Amino acid sequence: MIGAIVTFGGIGHLRPAPGTWGSLAAVVLAILAYEAGAALLVPLGAVLATVLGFWAVPRAIAGQQDQDPSEIVIDEVAGQLLALSFTVLPLWRHGVDSLFLGAWPAWVMPFLLFRLFDIWKPWLVGRADRRGDAAGVMLDDLWAGLFAGISSVILAGLYHGALQPWLNG
Numbered sequence: 030m031i032g033a034i035v036t037f038g039g040i041g042h043l044r045p046a047p048g049t050w051g052s053l054a055a056v057v058l059a060i061l062a063y064e065a066g067a068a069l070l071v072p073l074g075a076v077l078a079t080v081l082g083f084w085a086v087p088r089a090i091a092g093q094q095d096q097d098p099s100e101i102v103i104d105e106v107a108g109q110l111l112a113l114s115f116t117v118l119p120l121w122r123h124g125v126d127s128l129f130l131g132a133w134p135a136w137v138m139p140f141l142l143f144r145l146f147d148i149w150k151p152w153l154v155g156r157a158d159r160r161g162d163a164a165g166v167m168l169d170d171l172w173a174g175l176f177a178g179i180s181s182v183i184l185a186g187l188y189h190g191a192l193q194p195w196l197n198g
Contacts, residue, residue: 035101035102036103050102055109058110059109063128064129068120068128071110072114083163090166096161097161104167104169105143107171108170108177109170112142112178113135113136113140115179116178120135138180138181145177152172
């Protein structure tokens, strides 16, 4: 069960770039939830993945040399769902019908920004990653998700508040 949780049902075994596959799986689940009218499952999924990750990751890496094996992707799932929550919830609140077709930047930008912050590891993301323990495995992706979510909202605000009126003006 621990292996299934930390690899997100085996997705962490996909190559190359298992973290990207884990992030992409989270995006697909978020889109499916939104399209099914269950947008609140996105932040709920982020909380669930976080809790499960903080429980399962220490058990999965206990006694191993590698404290952050690449097949562990529950951290990417948690961080990606956190990032998506920043765009999914406002769209749902404003009654946007389709996330996939009608508001595709709302999932593309959090995905790209999350992967950027997760790979680049700026500031608190890198600090958490350098912990070298199970908590660091989870925390770096949660920080990356937070930064990606906030950045997505800022970019959306700039587009809708400044660029779009200028283009239409």
